[in-house]
Amino acid sequence: MTRADVIAVVLxxxxxPFLYVSFWGNEGVAxxxxxxxxxxxxxxxxxxxxxxxxxxxxxxxxLEVSEGRVRFVASPCRGQQCVHSGWLSRAxxxxxxxxxxxxxxxxxxxxxxxxxxx
Amino acid sequence: MRRPGSWCLWFLLxxxxxxxxxxxxxxxxxxxxxxxxxxxxxITIAGTDEATAQRGSTAVxxxxxxxxxxxxxxxxxxxxxxxxxxxxxxxxxVEADMxxxxxxxxxxxxxxxxxxxxxxxxxxSHWGFQLEQRPEEVPPxxxxxxxxxxxxxxxxxxxxxxxxxxxxxxxxxxxxFGAYLKGYGVDLAIEALxxxxxxxxxxxxxxxxxxxxxxGERPWRVGIRDPRGPGVLASLQIEGDECVFTSGDYERYFxxxxxxxxxxxxxxxxxxARGTTSVTVVHGSGAAADAAATALFIAGPERWRETARxxxxxxxxLVDAAGKxxxxxxxxxxxxxESAQPPEMEVVTLP
Numbered sequence: 001m002t003r004a005d006v007i008a009v010v011l012x013x014x015x016x017p018f019l020y021v022s023f024w025g026n027e028g029v030a031x032x033x034x035x036x037x038x039x040x041x042x043x044x045x046x047x048x049x050x051x052x053x054x055x056x057x058x059x060x061x062x063l064e065v066s067e068g069r070v071r072f073v074a075s076p077c078r079g080q081q082c083v084h085s086g087w088l089s090r091a092x093x094x095x096x097x098x099x100x101x102x103x104x105x106x107x108x109x110x111x112x113x114x115x116x117x118x
Numbered sequence: 119m120r121r122p123g124s125w126c127l128w129f130l131l132x133x134x135x136x137x138x139x140x141x142x143x144x145x146x147x148x149x150x151x152x153x154x155x156x157x158x159x160x161i162t163i164a165g166t167d168e169a170t171a172q173r174g175s176t177a178v179x180x181x182x183x184x185x186x187x188x189x190x191x192x193x194x195x196x197x198x199x200x201x202x203x204x205x206x207x208x209x210x211x212v213e214a215d216m217x218x219x220x221x222x223x224x225x226x227x228x229x230x231x232x233x234x235x236x237x238x239x240x241x242x243s244h245w246g247f248q249l250e251q252r253p254e255e256v257p258p259x260x261x262x263x264x265x266x267x268x269x270x271x272x273x274x275x276x277x278x279x280x281x282x283x284x285x286x287x288x289x290x291x292x293x294x295f296g297a298y299l300k301g302y303g304v305d306l307a308i309e310a311l312x313x314x315x316x317x318x319x320x321x322x323x324x325x326x327x328x329x330x331x332x333x334g335e336r337p338w339r340v341g342i343r344d345p346r347g348p349g350v351l352a353s354l355q356i357e358g359d360e361c362v363f364t365s366g367d368y369e370r371y372f373x374x375x376x377x378x379x380x381x382x383x384x385x386x387x388x389x390x391a392r393g394t395t396s397v398t399v400v401h402g403s404g405a406a407a408d409a410a411a412t413a414l415f416i417a418g419p420e421r422w423r424e425t426a427r428x429x430x431x432x433x434x435x436l437v438d439a440a441g442k443x444x445x446x447x448x449x450x451x452x453x454x455x456e457s458a459q460p461p462e463m464e465v466v467t468l469p
Contacts (some may be wrong), residue, residue, distance in 0.1 A: 036151050078254050079370070092341055093349065096158050098324070099251055103151060103158055113353060114162055114333055117362045117398065118325035118343035118369070 029108045030091040033070050035063065036103045046070070046089075046106065056100030063104055075100055092116060147333065150175045155182040155303060157324030163311070164333045165318040177310040178321055185303050188216070191239055191294040192248045201239065201293055204277075204286040212284045219405075220277065220284065223298055226406060227274040229429045230413035235385040237272040239294030244388075247370060247381040248294070257374050264388035301363060301408025304328040308359075308404075325369075326411075328361040328404050341456070345396040345437050351461070352435070352453040354400070361404040365411040366396035384416050393418040393439050400433035400449055407431070419444065427468045437461075 001009075035042040037054045044050075044065065051073070052063040059076035069089040072082040075097040082097035091108030094116050148163040148171035161178050163171040188196050196213055203210035212220065227234050239248075244259040244267065246252040270290035278285050295302075300323045307321040308328045318331030320338060329338045337357035341350035345366045356362070367390070370381035384391040397415040401407040410431045417425040419438040426434050426446070433449035443463040445453065450465040 038153075078251050079372075081368070086347075090349065098153075098158060101153050105151075112339070113341035113350065114338045115160060115320045115322045115327050115329070116325065116341045116343055116350065117322075117327055117364050118366065 029110075030068070030089060030093075030106045032107045033065060034105045034107055036105070037061075038101050054102050056097070056102050058100045061097050061100050061102040070104055070106065071095070072097060072104070075102070148172070148175070152179055154179050155186045155300070155323055157300075159324070160320070160322040160327075162320040162322070162333075163316055163318065165331065166316055170314060170316065174311045174314050174316045174319065177314060178307040181306050181310045182303050182323065185299065185306065188213070189295055189299050191292075191296065192243070197293060197295075200284070204284070204291050204293070205289050207286065207289055209280055209283040209285040211282070217279070217282075217284065219295075219302060220293070221279070222405060223295060223409070224274040224277060226298070226409040226413075226429065230409065230417075230425055231428065232273055232385055233413040233416045233425060234297060234409040235273060236293055236295050236298060237274050237276065237288075237291045238267075238383070238385055239292030240267055240272065240290060241383055241385070241388055242294055242296065242381075243292070245379070245381070245383065247383075248296075252370075252372055254372055256372075258379055258389075268385075268388050297365075297412040298405060298409050300324060300326045301361070301404035301406070303404070304361065305404040326361070326363045326404070326408065328359070329356040330359045332357050342398055342435070344457075346441065350456045351437075351443075352455045354449075354452045354454070360400055360402060361407040362398065362400050363404070363407040363411045364396055364398040365415040367394070367415075368396075382412060382415050391416040391418060393420070394422075395437040395439055395441070397422070397437075398435040398449075399431055400452075401431055423466060423468050432468070 031046055033044050033046055035054055037056055039055055046068050048065045050065055053060040054063060061075040062073040064071055064073045069087040071087045072095055075082050077097050077099040082095050085095035088095055088106050091106055091111050092113035093106045094103060096103040148168060150161045152159050159182060161175045163174050191197055200210060200212060223236050242248050244263055246256050267290060272288055272290040276286050276288035276291050304321045304323050304327060308330055311319050320327055320329040332338060337355040339353055339355055340362050341353045344351035345368055365382055367380040371378050380390045382391050394415045397411050399407045399411045410429045413425050414422040414434060422436055433446055435443060435445040435449055437443055441461055443461045445463060445465055447465050447467060
């Protein structure tokens with residue numbers, strides 16, 4: 001075996017797990033947050049650590065992104081259903097403040113669900 | 119003759135090539151979220167080009183907004199005009215395409231033995247559930263007001279068609295199709311997509327949805343929200359054409375003096391139905407699934423099977439107040455529970 005052969009073999013062996021993860025292994029892995037409001041769509045990585053103030057017709061809804069999770073901290077609606085939804089972390093998880101027109105969805109490269117029924 | 123190292127190299131490269139050859143084709147999916155119909159509507163379209171998908175989204179939005187405008191139960195609309203006429207006992211003309219919808223709701227109400235009762239709009243109004251933002255401090259209605267209304271027995275059976283005109287024999291009848299319109303709406307929305315040649319789509323109107331076709335090489339995957347948590351309770355796959363509708367006590371409610379009052383009112387008592395947390399119905403028609411989810415919720419853990427049978431619904435999952443899951447065999451076989459500790463489930467056949 002020449003040195004070139006060895007390099008090629010090593011490269012192929014190294015590439016196999018990468019290819020596997022790339023084509024089969026990433027399904028349902030949450031990596032992105034999509035916030036939808038009357039102002040438009042905001043996309044940010046789930047790894048961010050920050051608070052977002054999203055304006056809606058009733059005022060600002062406050063979202064917190066931390067440790068791979070996102071939640072509504074406060075919203076100017078009466079029902080507070082969005083706040084009660086708690087932390088979202090899996091691809092396909094969705095919470096909405098309908099009165100204020102703000103939704104947050106956790107998405108992945110391949111979402112676990114195509115739709116959520118509730 | 120080749121050296122052994124070369125064989126090894128060629129073998130590994132072949133495997134790597136085969137792996138890439140097996141890549142699932144990345145299905146281009148058009149996804150849009152909009153506020154229409156007084157709720158959040160998600161439109162997912164697969165298997166078509168972007169321009170057609172965009173036309174499909176626009177058609178869905180137009181369809182749902184038009185429905186919202188015509189059937190609004192408390193803001194001035196053709197329906198509120200109709201309600202005023204019905205309260206006066208006058209025979210009234212109904213827009214041509216509205217009458218069949220009302221008559222279909224009447225049939226569903228009859229099949230549910232009145233548990234689905236869109237003639238009780240006044241009761242919803244007493245409770246304040248018609249308001250987008252019900253003020254939290256408003257108490258439940260006075261029991262006398264509820265009793266008085268129920269004593270008049272407003273029902274879909276009070277409606278009669280005479281010479282193409284609609285009349286109510288009971289002035290207490292006020293139509294509110296809140297528990298039916300989302301179903302009818304997703305049916306119309308899917309029809310609008312099909313007319314554009316779109317065969318693979320989901321229209322999800324505020325959590326209730328109809329799915330047609332599939333997502334590329336696999337069926338659509340639908341997660342059913344856990345009624346007592348933020349996550350997903352169970353999931354199921356849909357291929358072809360099916361609706362998934364859920365009625366839950368967590369959707370609209372208010373707390374008063376330590377008691378929670380939700381929006382699914384029992385027409386027999388005038389108060390929120392107790393004993394059920396959520397009911398999920400999987401069925402071919404959105405309108406029927408919507409009405410059935412409400413009726414079965416009210417029927418409760420004791421009587422839902424009889425109501426499902428009478429309404430022609432086969433696929434049901436009910437979560438009772440204790441968190442126990444009841445499901446018909448057809449649906450139970452399709453459900454995948456998503457939590458590490460699946461809930462207690464009992465599979466029951468319909469009578």
